Amino acid sequence: MSSSSDLPLKYYSLWWWLGWLFVAVIIVLSLMPAPPAVPGLSDKVEHAFAYALLMSWFGQLGKLSVKWIIGWASMGVAIEIMQGLSGYRYFDYYDMVANSTGVLIGWLLLKSHKLQYLFFIEHLVSIGKENTK
Numbered sequence: 001m002s003s004s005s006d007l008p009l010k011y012y013s014l015w016w017w018l019g020w021l022f023v024a025v026i027i028v029l030s031l032m033p034a035p036p037a038v039p040g041l042s043d044k045v046e047h048a049f050a051y052a053l054l055m056s057w058f059g060q061l062g063k064l065s066v067k068w069i070i071g072w073a074s075m076g077v078a079i080e081i082m083q084g085l086s087g088y089r090y091f092d093y094y095d096m097v098a099n100s101t102g103v104l105i106g107w108l109l110l111k112s113h114k115l116q117y118l119f120f121i122e123h124l125v126s127i128g129k130e131n132t133k
Contacts, residue, residue: 010122012061019057023075026050030079033088044098051076051102052109059110060118069107073100 009015029035038046055072058064076099084091109115 009061009118010126015057015061015118019054019061022054022057026054026075027079031082031086031089044094047076047095047098048102048105051099052106053102055103055106056110056115057106057118059106060116064107064110069103072103076100076103 037043051072055069058068058072077096080091080093080096080099083089106115
């Protein structure tokens with residue numbers, strides 16, 4: 001029996017471009033002078049969540065190799081360095097740890113097949129299309 005992750009995503013190109021849009025959003029929010037914050041939520045949780053989502057998103061697109069894990073973690077480190085050089089944001093080792101922890105969480109959830117939301121969304125879309133016929 002095959003799992004949903006063995007099947008190709010019908011909207012692969014859309015997911016790919018939306019994923020890169022998400023990367024751009026992370027970069028912009030990370031480098032803007034005063035990014036919005038989620039009230040009552042630690043910024044470390046925000047960091048971990050964003051990078052877990054990033055890793056899991058591209059992991060569902062078949063990008064689950066060590067190169068991608070290192071790449072996303074490196075992006076989190078590079079952004080922190082750029083924040084320190086910006087003059088209006090500050091460098092924080094704990095943000096680097098939160099970013100890398102998020103990458104690891106996203107990878108672990110994918111490896112355990114617990115996180116397949118792109119396949120789930122496509123399934124819901126197909127059900128919706130069937131119900132409109």
